[in-house]
Amino acid sequence: MTANRRFVIVGAGLAGHSAATTLRQHGFDGDVILIGDEPTRPYERPPLSKQFLQGVRSADELYFHTLEQYAELGIELKLGRRAVGLDTARQQLTLDTGERVDYDKLLLATGASPIRLRQPGFDLPGVHYLRTLADASELGDQLRGGERRVVVIGAGFIGSEVAASARMLGNTVHLVDLLPLPMVTALGDTLGELFAEVHRRQGVALHMLSRVDELRGSGSVEAAVLAGGQEIGCDLVIVGVGVRPNVELAREAGIEIDNGIVVNELGETSAPNVYAAGDVAHWWHPGHGQRFRVEHYDNAGEHGMAAARSMLGVGEPYVPLPYFWSDQYDINLQYVGYPEAWDELVLRGDLDAFAVTAFFLREGQVCAAATVNRPRELRSARRICEARAVVDPAILADEGTDLRALSRSLGKK
Numbered sequence: 453m454t455a456n457r458r459f460v461i462v463g464a465g466l467a468g469h470s471a472a473t474t475l476r477q478h479g480f481d482g483d484v485i486l487i488g489d490e491p492t493r494p495y496e497r498p499p500l501s502k503q504f505l506q507g508v509r510s511a512d513e514l515y516f517h518t519l520e521q522y523a524e525l526g527i528e529l530k531l532g533r534r535a536v537g538l539d540t541a542r543q544q545l546t547l548d549t550g551e552r553v554d555y556d557k558l559l560l561a562t563g564a565s566p567i568r569l570r571q572p573g574f575d576l577p578g579v580h581y582l583r584t585l586a587d588a589s590e591l592g593d594q595l596r597g598g599e600r601r602v603v604v605i606g607a608g609f610i611g612s613e614v615a616a617s618a619r620m621l622g623n624t625v626h627l628v629d630l631l632p633l634p635m636v637t638a639l640g641d642t643l644g645e646l647f648a649e650v651h652r653r654q655g656v657a658l659h660m661l662s663r664v665d666e667l668r669g670s671g672s673v674e675a676a677v678l679a680g681g682q683e684i685g686c687d688l689v690i691v692g693v694g695v696r697p698n699v700e701l702a703r704e705a706g707i708e709i710d711n712g713i714v715v716n717e718l719g720e721t722s723a724p725n726v727y728a729a730g731d732v733a734h735w736w737h738p739g740h741g742q743r744f745r746v747e748h749y750d751n752a753g754e755h756g757m758a759a760a761r762s763m764l765g766v767g768e769p770y771v772p773l774p775y776f777w778s779d780q781y782d783i784n785l786q787y788v789g790y791p792e793a794w795d796e797l798v799l800r801g802d803l804d805a806f807a808v809t810a811f812f813l814r815e816g817q818v819c820a821a822a823t824v825n826r827p828r829e830l831r832s833a834r835r836i837c838e839a840r841a842v843v844d845p846a847i848l849a850d851e852g853t854d855l856r857a858l859s860r861s862l863g864k865k
Contacts, residue, residue, distance in 0.1 A: 457482040462535045463561030464488025467730030469516050470756030471559050472527045478764055484527045491532040492585055498749050500588040501613040502779050507596050538705035540723040557763045560728040564695035573667025579689045594688055598622030603676045603686040605664050607634040609778050611692035616780035619654050626684050628659040650783055697732040712745045717769035719759035729759035739771050748776040773838050788834045789820020798845045816842045835859035
């Protein structure tokens, strides 16, 4: 464990934090340096669009560790510093302060950044993007007063969650997206329509199959102009149209890039002694025979831990079953499975009551599942997905079927 004395991690999000703590848990007693461009220590991001934005959770409740706990673990934090150069031949990083940091092994956990819109008016005050604690703090201060006119651009998971939080705080909310339904890319038409109806019943105005061409205002944003010419008066605009992986450091160092930093099943990049994990990593799944880049909280933590084990020489192929969740109003969504095409959807439960479990099948195999306000079925659904089980759709849809017993029987075959 001591042959390589200094392990450096760039990126102080969940993947970086998980990797650093895993190194210590596995007995590494060399230097561990965690570098982050935000001034704050690592924290949870999912609450930023939900409980933190709503004022239900404080910033202090989001941090993984205190500064004292990092010190006790012997993890050196370099916060508010950005890596601007990487020399893989010399195994050396250059920070924006001019400091040079040598490494024996390096993990790039640089995450992703919001896609910024460049149409007219998007540089006006009152336009927000949500990625960091500072972003959420500023936006929360604006939303928690209520009675603001809010336009949310992008009805993916972040946009839908922010729209829900803004509405719960008493604001008028318009949700705009080029796609026909909220979260439709991940969930499909049926569940997308379910969430569209959830938002409608809460008073959100949906503008699907539409886009904002221009923002107008004098001094700050005052209106969003849709492609058809409709003008929506607003005090705040929140943009959530996706993210791009932060690959600049790796690209300039000559590391292979393709929809993120390309890594194998052990998290190794094309450069010796350099690894990547989390949102930025495009990793090889030997079981599926293809690459995935997954932008979910659960994946960031698991991938960071897996990469740390690989850095220690005890790694195994990273073959998780991706999982994510979303809370909007009183609706809880949980999803397990890979982002792959399915050809059949099987439902059990009651769509009208917003309580349903969905199984996504591909060529007869269950490849993914989602529960909406039915969390007790998630564990069984996960086991069925892990087994890539072939189950009669009528059995899956039958509320009389004991999913727990079914999932257990799969492991005995």
